[in-house]
Amino acid sequence: MSDDAETRTAIVTGAARGIGAAIALRLARSGHRVAVVDLHAHETVGTVDEIVAAGGQAIGIGADVASTDDAENAVSRVVEELGAPTILINNAGILRDNLLFRMSDADWDAVIGVHLRGAFVMSRAVQSHQVSAGWGRTVNLSSTSALGNRGQANYAAAKAGVQGFTKTLAIELGPFGVTVNAIAPGFIATDMLRETAERIGVTFEDFLAGAAKDIPVGRTGLPADIAAAAAFFVSEEASFVSGQVLYVAGGPKA
Template identity: 65%
Template sequence: MAPSRVAIVTGAARGIGAAIAKRLAQDGFAVGVLDLVEDNCKDTVAAIQGAGGKALALGADVSNAEQVTAAVGKAADELGPPTVLVNNAGILRDNLIFKMTEDDWDLVLNVHLRGAFLMTREVQKYQTEQGFGRIVNLSSTSALGNRGQVNYSAAKAGMQGFTKTLAIELGKFGITANAIAPGFIETDMTAATAARMNVDFEQFKEGAAAAIPVRRVGQPEDVAAVASFLASEESGFVSGQVIYVAGGPQD
């Protein structure tokens, strides 16, 4: 029996998560569009449904175990057993270490790492039963270190170790786990970073593009294209990898 074609994408109300959700819907997956507030998912869901796809809005704080269990259960009941999970949910609380608060640290680590752990623990049960699964975790070039992001960098580096261990533990069940590490992607989040730095966003993008070998900044669709491959059946011999989607090599 062919595995269920159901995906859950976290942080899918906008930006990279929305682009991945739309792309997976194009690929024929029914998509659970998950974000902190269910209502915020309506644009992504409407775009998928408008293109003839199937989507369900899900509201959950991914760092809350009870909410995660409820959201994944709802997706399984209404769409079918989830076999693809994209852990994309994330937040920024940037600051230099001497200004960073405990809350800045805890919030970022909880959403990225605890969130990915809780979502994966819940979804892998369905993947194991189906004998097929694809886990795609969003890391970042910031995992290599980035000024003002000691919390975010630690979380994104942690996501890579998390991914590699999942690949080792779950491979025998037909489940792969890979990470995508985007570089500069044009999103609301990068626009907010420019605003925090009091830099015009267009100038911010121009400066970033000048340092990227392909001479442009990335788009959410660039990340979605890689996620599409990693979620596919034909990617089955690729596992435990970190793929940098950054327009050039990374150190």
């Protein structure tokens, strides 16, 4: 049963796993039709199947969100198969961590491309449908790394850029009934961080335990914590909340 007055069509990028998958599932439980977007279509099958098994409606789409053509083609397919999208979750992301003197041009460009350019081209492709409907919700994923994090000059710059992008879109699109907000997760237990643990040579369990010691609430975050925040931002009740960055990090960050 939907939590909202109307069933809408949502696009969630980077939704094959982790935070994106959790958000896609949460939106589907609220009754929305969901386009599960990730780099490769076959990787979206698990999320799509879980939504469909629970009685929801979803499709999987493979797209490089940093590509204008891919983004526009993905949105066109959503329109044809699910209806015009008015909810957009820009979650797709990658890591290419390194200290500045070791960071390559390619690693910088890749991270800025997926996180920042990806949010731009997807938002541009969706906004016309939101404006036409006179209603829209865009939620961009930032990070506590936007405040600075050693070895993540590319990621931190992208996530800080997402916050400025969010506030600007909130100003531009607000008159058309569209809200734009950002979520800045802290330490969330995902496969992306599992890969980080492997890279630095510690077990995932030890990695989580070490991180939890520095979090006021005494635990690391879960994808469901971020999905709950996204569910609020896309709700009817959040119509007067726009241009905000919500740090979901188990304690004060910004």
